[in-house]
Amino acid sequence: xxxxxxxxxxxxxxxxxxxxxxxxxxxxxxxxxxxxxxxxxxxxxxxxxxxxxxxxxxxxxxxxxxxxxxxxxxxxxxxxxxxxxxxxxxxxxxxxxxxxxxxxxxxxxxxxxxxxxxxxxxxxxxxxxxxxxxxxxxxxxxxxxxxxxxxxxxxxxxxxxxxxxxxxxxxxxxxxxxxxxxxxxxxxxxxxxxxxxxxxxxxxxxxxxxxxxxxxxxxxxxxxxxxxxxxxxxxxxxxxxxxxxxxxxxxxxxxxxxxxxxxxxxxxxxxxxxxxxxxxxxxxxxxxxxxxxxxxxxxxxxxxxxxxxxxxxxxxxxxxxxxxxxxxxxxxxxxxxxxxxxxxxxxxxxxxxxxxxxxxxxxxxxxxxxxxxxxxxxxxxxxxxxxxxxxxxxxxxxxxxxxxxxxxxxxxxxxxxxxxxxxxxxxxxxxxxxxxxxxxxxxxxxxxxxxxxxxxxxxxxxxxxxxxxxxxxxxxxxxxxxxxxxxxxxxxxxxxxxxxxxxxxxxxxxxxxxxxxxxxxxxxxxxxxxxxxxxxxxxxxxxxxxxxxxxxxxxxxxxxxxxxxxxxxxxxxxxxxxxxxxxxxxxxxxxxxxxxxxxxxxxxxxxxxxxxxxxxxxxxxxxxxxxxxxxxxxxxxxxxxxxxxxxxx
Amino acid sequence: xxxxxxxxxxxxxxxxxxxxxxxxxxxxxxxxxxxxxxxxxxxxxxxxxxxxxxxxxxxxxxxxxxxxxxxxxxxxxxxxxxxxxxxxxxxxxxxxxxxxxxxxxxxxxxxxxxxxxxxxxxxxxxxxxxxxxxxxxxxxxxxxxxxxxxxxxxxxxxxxxxxxxxxxxxxxxxxxxxxxx
Numbered sequence: 001x002x003x004x005x006x007x008x009x010x011x012x013x014x015x016x017x018x019x020x021x022x023x024x025x026x027x028x029x030x031x032x033x034x035x036x037x038x039x040x041x042x043x044x045x046x047x048x049x050x051x052x053x054x055x056x057x058x059x060x061x062x063x064x065x066x067x068x069x070x071x072x073x074x075x076x077x078x079x080x081x082x083x084x085x086x087x088x089x090x091x092x093x094x095x096x097x098x099x100x101x102x103x104x105x106x107x108x109x110x111x112x113x114x115x116x117x118x119x120x121x122x123x124x125x126x127x128x129x130x131x132x133x134x135x136x137x138x139x140x141x142x143x144x145x146x147x148x149x150x151x152x153x154x155x156x157x158x159x160x161x162x163x164x165x166x167x168x169x170x171x172x173x174x175x176x177x178x179x180x181x182x183x184x185x186x187x188x189x190x191x192x193x194x195x196x197x198x199x200x201x202x203x204x205x206x207x208x209x210x211x212x213x214x215x216x217x218x219x220x221x222x223x224x225x226x227x228x229x230x231x232x233x234x235x236x237x238x239x240x241x242x243x244x245x246x247x248x249x250x251x252x253x254x255x256x257x258x259x260x261x262x263x264x265x266x267x268x269x270x271x272x273x274x275x276x277x278x279x280x281x282x283x284x285x286x287x288x289x290x291x292x293x294x295x296x297x298x299x300x301x302x303x304x305x306x307x308x309x310x311x312x313x314x315x316x317x318x319x320x321x322x323x324x325x326x327x328x329x330x331x332x333x334x335x336x337x338x339x340x341x342x343x344x345x346x347x348x349x350x351x352x353x354x355x356x357x358x359x360x361x362x363x364x365x366x367x368x369x370x371x372x373x374x375x376x377x378x379x380x381x382x383x384x385x386x387x388x389x390x391x392x393x394x395x396x397x398x399x400x401x402x403x404x405x406x407x408x409x410x411x412x413x414x415x416x417x418x419x420x421x422x423x424x425x426x427x428x429x430x431x432x433x434x435x436x437x438x439x440x441x442x443x444x445x446x447x448x449x450x451x452x453x454x455x456x457x458x459x460x461x462x463x464x465x466x467x468x469x470x471x472x473x474x475x476x477x478x479x480x481x482x483x484x485x486x487x488x489x490x491x492x493x494x495x496x497x498x499x500x501x502x503x504x505x506x507x508x509x510x511x512x513x514x515x516x517x518x519x520x521x522x523x524x525x526x527x528x529x530x531x532x533x534x535x536x537x538x539x540x541x542x543x544x545x546x547x548x549x550x551x552x553x554x555x556x557x558x559x560x561x562x563x564x565x566x567x568x569x570x571x572x573x574x575x576x577x578x579x580x581x582x583x584x585x586x587x588x589x590x591x592x593x594x595x596x597x598x599x600x601x602x603x604x605x606x607x608x609x610x611x612x613x614x615x616x617x618x619x620x621x622x623x624x625x626x627x628x629x630x631x632x633x634x635x636x637x638x639x640x641x642x643x644x645x646x647x648x649x
Numbered sequence: 650x651x652x653x654x655x656x657x658x659x660x661x662x663x664x665x666x667x668x669x670x671x672x673x674x675x676x677x678x679x680x681x682x683x684x685x686x687x688x689x690x691x692x693x694x695x696x697x698x699x700x701x702x703x704x705x706x707x708x709x710x711x712x713x714x715x716x717x718x719x720x721x722x723x724x725x726x727x728x729x730x731x732x733x734x735x736x737x738x739x740x741x742x743x744x745x746x747x748x749x750x751x752x753x754x755x756x757x758x759x760x761x762x763x764x765x766x767x768x769x770x771x772x773x774x775x776x777x778x779x780x781x782x783x784x785x786x787x788x789x790x791x792x793x794x795x796x797x798x799x800x801x802x803x804x805x806x807x808x809x810x811x812x813x814x815x816x817x818x819x820x821x822x823x824x825x826x827x828x829x830x
Contacts, residue, residue, distance in 0.1 A: 154765045157772075250777065342779075345780060408757065
C-alpha cells in the first residue's frame with residue numbers, strides 16, 4: 001500500500017509512526033529502524049554543521065603535499081596588489097601600473113645601476129642573497145653566513161654563503177659553507193642558527209628542504225674546531241634530527257633558533273610554524289642536539305598572524321647597557337620574542353616574561369603582542385636574527401634588506417639584496433615597551449672628513465642646502481628643535497595621521513613635515529625625505545611620527561614609491577634626534593636613539609655620484625625649526641674575497 | 650513493512666531537503682575537483698581566465714591549492730614562452746624603427762619572465778617558501794605591463810592579446826600562491 005500522506009517536517013517525536021493501531025505489533029522493530037534513521041539524520045546534520053565552519057576550528061585535511069585545511073577564510077579575498085593603501089612595503093604585493101600609466105619601465109643604464117652597489121654594507125660580489133644565518137664570534141673572528149643563490153640574481157638554488165670580519169664592518173668573503181649535497185637539504189640549505197657550547201665548540205642547526213620538499217632540521221658542525229675561519233663544515237651523519245611533528249604541515253617547519261640552557265641543564269630551541277592562520281613557536285628540549293623532545297605546550301602563539309618565520313628568542317637586561325648570553329635569566333631580565341611574518345614580510349617583536357618551567361612566554365602588553373605591535377624596522381627589513389657577541393658583551397642584530405626595484409633591473413645589474421649594518425639591541429628603559437637599535441660602534445672607523453652645523457634655522461616652507469661634498473656615503477647625526485610657540489599655539493584636531501597613508505612631504509601640517517632630504521639633486525627633481533611630522537590631538541597631546549618618503553626618490557616608474565614610517569615615542573625633555581646612514585641605494589635612519597628605525601632602498605637616476613646632494617627642509621606651515629648636525633663622509637669597507645696568500649690579518 | 654518504507658522515504662526526503670536549503674559553502678567541504686578550482690579562482694582577479702586555464706589541465710581535478718598553483722605556473726610558462734617566440738618572429742619582419750624598439754623591450758621583459766620570474770615561482774611553490782613565488786608572479790605581471798606600455802603610442806600592438814593573457818595569468822598565479830602563505 002502506498003503512503004499518500006505529504007512528507008512531514010521534522011517532528012519532535014521522530015520515529016513515531018502516526019498510522020493506526022496495527023503498529024503495536026511491530027513496535028520493537030520500528031523503534032530500532034526509527035532510531036537508525038534519527039541517527040542518520042543527526043549525523044548528516046552534524047556533518048553539514050562542522051563543514052560550514054571551515055578553516056578555523058582545526059579541521060585539517062592533510063595529504064603528502066601539505067594541502068590547506070579549507071579554501072575558505074575571510075582573509076583570503078585579497079586582490080593581488082594591496083599596495084600603498086595597506087602600507088605594504090615590499091616587492092611581493094605590488095603592481096607598478098597603478099602609478100604611472102604613461103611611463104615605460106625605466107631604461108636603466110650601467111652607470112645608474114653600478115652606482116647602486118653599496119660601499120660599506122655587506123653584500124656578496126654578485127647574485128642573490130636573503131636571510132642572515134648562524135652569526136657568531138669565534139676565535140677572534142665575527143662569522144656571517146647567509147642564504148645565497150650562486151646562479152642568479154633572484155631567489156633559488158639556495159646554499160650557505162660565508163664571510164668573516166674582525167669588526168663587523170670590514171668583511172672578507174670565504175668559500176660557500178654548505179651546499180645542497182644531501183637528500184635532506186637537496187632542495188634548499190635554508191636558515192639556521194649557531195649555538196656556542198660551554199667548552200667553546202660550535203653547533204649549527206639549520207632547515208633543509210628534502211628531496212620530497214619536506215622541511216626538516218639538520219645538525220652541522222665545523223670540520224676543524226681549531227680553524228678560526230671555520231671554512232669547512234660537516235653535516236651530522238644521522239640527519240635530519242627533527243621532522244615536522246604531528247599537526248604541523250611539511251612546509252610550515254623552519255628556521256631553528258640558537259639554543260639556551262634550561263634550569264635542568266638541557267638545551268632548548270624554538271621553531272616557528274603555523275596552525276591554520278595562527279602563528280606559533282614550537283619548543284624542543286635536547287641534551288645532545290641529536291635527540292629532541294617536543295614540549296607539550298608552545299612558547300607562544302598569536303591568532304591571525306600566519307606563518308612565523310625566523311623566530312628569535314633572547315633576554316635583554318632591564319638595567320644594564322650590555323647584551324646578555326641567550327641562556328641568561330633572572331628578575332632583572334625581560335625576554336623578547338620576534339617573528340618574521342610571511343604574510344606581510346615584516347619583522348615584529350614583543351617584550352615579555354619567560355616562564356622557564358613550562359617553556360612559555362607572556363607579552364607585557366598583549367595589545368602589542370608578536371605580529372600585531374612593534375616592528376624592528378618600518379621599511380624594508382626581514383628575516384632578522386640576533387646573536388650574543390661575547391667579545392664585546394653585546395647583543396647584535398642582523399637584518400636582510402631586499403631590493404625594491406624590478407627583478408629585471410636586478411638581473412641587469414647582476415645582484416640583489418644587502419644586509420643592514422649590524423645593530424646593537426638594548427631594552428629601552430625610558431619607555432619600557434621598545435627596544436633600541438643602533439649601528440655598531442665599529443662603523444665609526446669609516447668616518448673621514450666631518451662637517452658641523454650649529455643651530456641652523458629652517459623657516460616654515462623652506463629648504464636649506466648642506467654643503468658636505470659628495471653625498472652618497474654619509475653618517476649624519478642631527479638634532480631638531482621646533483619653535484615652542486608654534487607647538488603651543490597650534491590648534492589640535494581629531495584627524496589621525498599615518499606615514500603610509502599621508503601624501504608624503506607635500507602634505508603640509510602646522511608642525512611638520514621637517515627633516516633631511518637625502519640623495520637629492522640640485523633641482524630636487526629626485527629627493528628622499530627622512531623626516532618628522534608632529535600631530536597635535538584635540539586633547540592637546542603631541543604625537544611624533546618618523547617617516548621616509550620614497551614618492552619622489554626617483555623619476556623611474558618601476559621602483560617602490562611608498563611612504564614608510566611609524567609613531568616614535570618622544571619623552572618629556574627629549575629633543576628630536578636622528579641618525580642617518582646613506583650608502584648609495586640604501587638609507588638607514590634611526591629616530592630617538594633607535595626607538596623607531598626605517599630602512600629604505602632608493603634608486604635615483606639623476607641624484608647619483610657627484611650630483612647627489614643633502615638638504616635640510618621644513619614644509620610645516622606654522623613652525624620654524626632649528627637643526628644642529630654633525631656629518632661625516634664615509635669610507636668604503638672594501639668588502640672583498642679573503643686574500644689567497646695565507647697571511648693572517 | 651509499508652510503514653517502514655514510508656518511514657525510510659520520509660527520512661531520506663528530510664535529508665535531501667536539508668541538502669537543497671544548505672548554503673553553498675557547506676557543499677564546498679574540502680575540495681572536490683571542480684569545486685576547488687572554482688573556489689580558488691574566486692580569490693583571483695580574473696575568475697574566468699583562472700577557471701579555463703586550470704581546468705584545461707586534467708591534473709586540476711583533485712588538486713589542492715599548491716597543485717593548482719603549479720598548474721597555473723606551468724600554463725603561464727607555456728603562454729609566456731609562446732609570446733616570446735611571437736615577439737622574436739615579429740622582430741625579424743618588422744620594418745618600422747619604433748615598432749622594433751617596442752618589440753625589443755618586450756623581448757627583454759619576456760626573457761625576465763621566462764628565465765627568472767617563472768622558475769622562481771615554481772621553486773618557491775614546490776619547496777614551500779611561497780612568498781618568493783608571489784614576488785616572482787607579481788613581477789611577471791609588471792613585466793607584461795611594461796611591455797604593453799611600450800606600445801601606448803603605436804598604431805598597432807600585434808601581441809596585445811597574448812600579452813594581456815600573460816599579465817592576467819601572472820596576477821592569477823600570484824593570488825593563488827598568496828593563499829599558500
